Amino acid sequence: MKNKPAHYASAKINKLSMDAESIECSLGNHLVYSISKDPITATDRDWFYSAAYAARERLTEHWIKTMRSYYEQDAKRVYYLSMEFLMGRTLMNAVLNTGCEENFKKAMAGLGLDAERIREQEFDAALGNGGLGRLAACFLDSMATLGIPGYGYGIRYEYGMFNQHIENGYQVEHPDNWLRYGNPWEFPRPEMLYQVKFNGRVVNYADEQGNPRFHWVDTDDVMAMAYDYPIPGYDTETVNNMRLWAAKASRDFDLRYFNEGNYIKAVEDKNESENLSKVLYPDDTTEMGRELRLKQQYFFVCASLQDILVRHHKHHDGFDTLPDKVAIQLNDTHPSIAIAELMRIMVDLHNVDWDHAWDITTRTFAYTNHTLMPEALETWPVELFEKILPRHLQIIYEINHRFLKEVMHRYPDDPGLWARLSIIDETHGRRIRMAHLAIVGSHKVNGVAELHTQLMKDTIFADFQRMWPHKIINMTNGITPRRWLNQANPGLSALISRHIGRGWLKNLSQLRRLVPLADDAEFRAEFAQVKRDNKLRLAKVIEQRLHIQVDPDSMFDVQIKRIHEYKRQLLNVLHVITLYNRLRAGGDCVPRTVIFAGKAAPGYLQAKRIIKLINDVADIINNDPAVADRLKVVFIPNYDVSNAELIVPAANLSEQISTAGTEASGTGNMKLSLNGALTIGTLDGANIEIRQEVGPENFFIFGLTTDEVSRLWAAGYNPWDYYHADAELRQALDMINHGYFSPDDRERFRPIFDALTQGGDPYLLLADYASYIACQQSVEALYRESDAWTRKSILNVAHMGKFSSDRTISDYASQIWGAQPISVPAD
Template identity: 55%
Template structure:
């Protein structure tokens, strides 16, 4: 950590409110003298923690305080906290085994966990104790927390949702294990050079990871390639043997997932690939040194990087390898665990439920059939009954291009047995469909697991629907659009399978940890129950007219904005006004999310100020953040455009006193936790009918930001909860979008008829934001003028008008403050705890299993 960086964080730490003491105590409430003994290995009092911290620094990091780097200190503290999780963690697993519980197995290719130290300190009940003993040693807890390298094991809302769900599962005491991939390099580290996104390797494991424990004893083998051979077994049954041509070994790494204020610690198990033979001595001895380790390199590529670019055949093949690898590892592990206590598969579906987080793990349906039929000799019909009972599918997209399809040739080359199984599933399934819908070949073609054409493809969403007993969307509108459009034929076939579970976020990370000053204010006024029952936050609505409460709320928002302004100055060298309206859009870059629409609004204001230098407008700081997929050229061009607009606006004295534009590089969970509390206006402006749900909209509103948005995804439900008067609505509805496109949408008509829009486009076209280069942004403008797939032009004027309503509201600061409080107060529904309760009740049939303390001798005693 640089000295400048340290100084910024030390200053912030001294300003940051301490978390309330009661947050940090175990439910049994600590009496330090009651239990602690001199040599207690995992005691919870300040002195024992200090001793353990120094021991870990010395014996694990090999340093003393004189030689220790800030990262050494972070590692020592993390091991100290992990030590106190281990007893709960092991005991939780023992309880699950002893009670033979029904377990939720959550399969996700992404987990955006965020930093673990702060979350673990809060959940295990040690935040204030750690803060206290470090302060005695002239160390600052926040400085150490900032040393943690965030695991970038996801690229957006899918992975962040999975992490929220794991937190809620543990906090609600529901037996669960998450399965995923331990990517050696997570989502790339983003830097901005000359306005362009530059991707750099995310070496999150380069200094080790104190939160993981390798479990090599549970190594599994995963097969690829080869061919299949049929044979008749001794009982006269036809069987198939998969003769693979290569294998990869999967090693599990376990991460503790502690529940909040309970003794449950669930497990996240991530798989890492390694070769079956790391080193060929004979080849090495012959002098071919590179080939001697070629198998190791090839095998370990599978878990090398998150989502390799699939613009090439090799990239697509590697993606499929990744998905099959982690699913096969996970299913083999699940079966091993099950058979440790059962002799057959009769109760498998009663003890295991498998949730597919989008289509990435849907190959698991074919893999479970292979394992049951080929490896454990279960009959096809019985195996299919088990498979359909255990799998459930969450759809996360309305974009057809995001519904995975794999070329049959690639699929068969990599997974020949699975292709046979999918064809057999499809044959039987389509026979059922023909019985219900005779002579409806169009329906047959749409429902088939195989898409016909010049290049046949396996439809993974169709496989997920056929092989699951439940299908859910993640917001009310999203689920309705699945029923009506994306999965309409499956809904007609099995309407009972479909349900909605609107997404949610964990208030522990996204309010308590992110915004501790606000959390402290809430708890002082309404108690702490809101942390486990977010509906309780609604009680602050009765305080909306309380002058002291209002003043404190505004002061906290101002403090958070100043903190973000300091960060921007430090890392972007841009000075922004904390009193200006912080207008923020941070999310993955995609055309449907319409970062361009906000950028066009900025250019509109720029044009107005250039025409009328004395124009009075509400000062705004526009803040963007997010990454584009490396192969997504248009999204990367949009990032370049935003940074080009920022350069022009920020360097123009006539404009910059009113407007500033900031692009925060390398947006991740840790940066998001700083941004959400400082936001005034949350931009949720996707084209209606394109965003499945969104979760940043929830996090912003929970922290008191107001939303400007379309009727898309969970925006609809947020607006219903907070009230139309506290939400800035604009734009076409999903039905209007559909109707407009059906009639024939011509974006040029909007350009010709709207003078301000035309002025925006013409300034860009003339090189006004590209140093006179008229070609740089030509692809962007052509995409709008001749296609405008996401209706930026059609919604432009409604958006500009709505932004004027925002300005009017912000001028009345007392009105804005009231709206801010009401947004937070009415967000109780959007807790991931509520989402998990709905999954448990409606899909998983899972019940909480409380874990009682195993040994009072190493736990805080009850007073």
């Protein structure tokens, strides 16, 4: 390690107190001196920004101290590279984690402010699409809480995940201008500016020793500017950093064009450059959209690696110590170009020998896989790579050449294996398999649930498992209990803490102490009341936003996740229609409110059609007097973290009904179970482990297993057999097909019917329908026994300790990163 400076400069500052009086003073000072507003004219938004600045300045003291501690202790740092960070709102998370929630509320009350109304002024930081980005946010929280020196790296999208509006039942996307009023949590770092190159050509030459060298020239350059966000741990001095990159033009505009009066041309390059960080996941159905996506991936990876190396080289010469001091985790394949980029930096810019550079690279990187579906594994056309990243294409070719030499040496008589393992797919127009690059270039590859990891070994990456039997390991996902119980469900959090203390917030396994309380009638009554209060809150929001009245005593049956055929919202809809038909025929059912929420990718037409079907079914059922209030269907628009914090605590039943073998893990299943919802689900993803933990008797399981799915396909699955054999299924499908729910356009949903019948029903909805309907009847029977239902709900909460992201991060730190917690000294 290089010598540290002889001393640190120390400015004189006044330490900020956490008491209510000091916070109230901070609120007033920031309103006047930061917002420049008189309390008489201040709006709720002005007060929110004052509160955010008051909280931020308290975090900053610990943040600076944390970063200094990492340097002083020469800590091994973990860098989490992710295209998505679905952070949600920050204010309440910050005050809860720093332990000053009550004092903030007292301070606001002292100023005559409504803390809840002020909190609602904050925009969600929706820099992610769903589970992938929310997992990344949970991991940052846990790294800070555990004292792991962890940094998140991503993109500061000017527009996050689109705002979903429902207009006439259809999803309509609107820009998510989350930065409209500025972001009080970010610290711009204009001095942290890195050059990122695109396009151009590669010049080959020999150096003085005759070694081949490569120079990437005639490039189009963009600058990456850093924005930092403090990530506080819970009840600790540690505050880690998330650094997001915004694209800036290498020059503001061409003055020559400006002086000639061509103002549009003058700023054209600037605008084009800054489009790189404009929007999360541009539509990739066009050539321009695909090019922008690839550029985004390289943009943030290139800037992040430069930043990582600058930090490393402050105290360490060369690259030899990099794997000992740096761990880089690739969250899915989006950042996997980092492997080729690190090789380029070492080989081209620092003349490191290839074999030595490759050894350093593979010991530095690890890769998390999030999908089992081959069609979802990211690939890029060679021609596109050659145009945008010509030197990286050469490096990938060289990596592949050397890798395949090793494969051929070990398996000389298996050319089929060579082709399957190759980073370059020659069967679909020559494409780069980014997952293969990530596996070859990493020392560990992990799945995110036990079943997912086993299926990775047995199916999509079976050849790599044969090549490297110990490289693929499991890291079951987790969620942070600070956000998903303490913050989202304060009533339940307070009830738990009154009975077992607050230790569970940092050690979720302590929830097992609730098990005896499941047999305590008084505790069950309190627990049930908390759930009903949460349902009343959600019912009020549904009425305010959607003008639908729902019965808070009905079963809140919840499916909240991205709209996708494999997640099988359609199977849920078929059950709703079946219940509807039974009620119309004079049958009876437990009053049920079926709640959907989720976004469809803008270019995914079938998913958007499913949203329209849900809303059309809701329109018919909710307005049919024959059903009355026994069945209601609600689609809550614009599902995001804040909406999840409303829905999750109110759920009675959690729908986790993907086709077995398609969901990698799921984390929504964990959030809902942690908040006392019972799960109806298939043996898929983390459902299996949740069921093991909470007990089969406290979990509703249905449907084909992964082995049964394989056997059914092998035997020749014909959805028509199920259509003709089941009268209720046939009735429900015919109603969809013949326009019962779309009288204004009876052909509207024929594509859905066709996909489930003539299209072969790729996700086996018809095969699982009868099992699902029967399981739902078991759900109804238990819900009628309210005390028994509450007991099982408590046992679900009590057995969710395994699914804390703290446990997940501890496993990553010990088994993949080799990172140790660092103690940040208290004042």
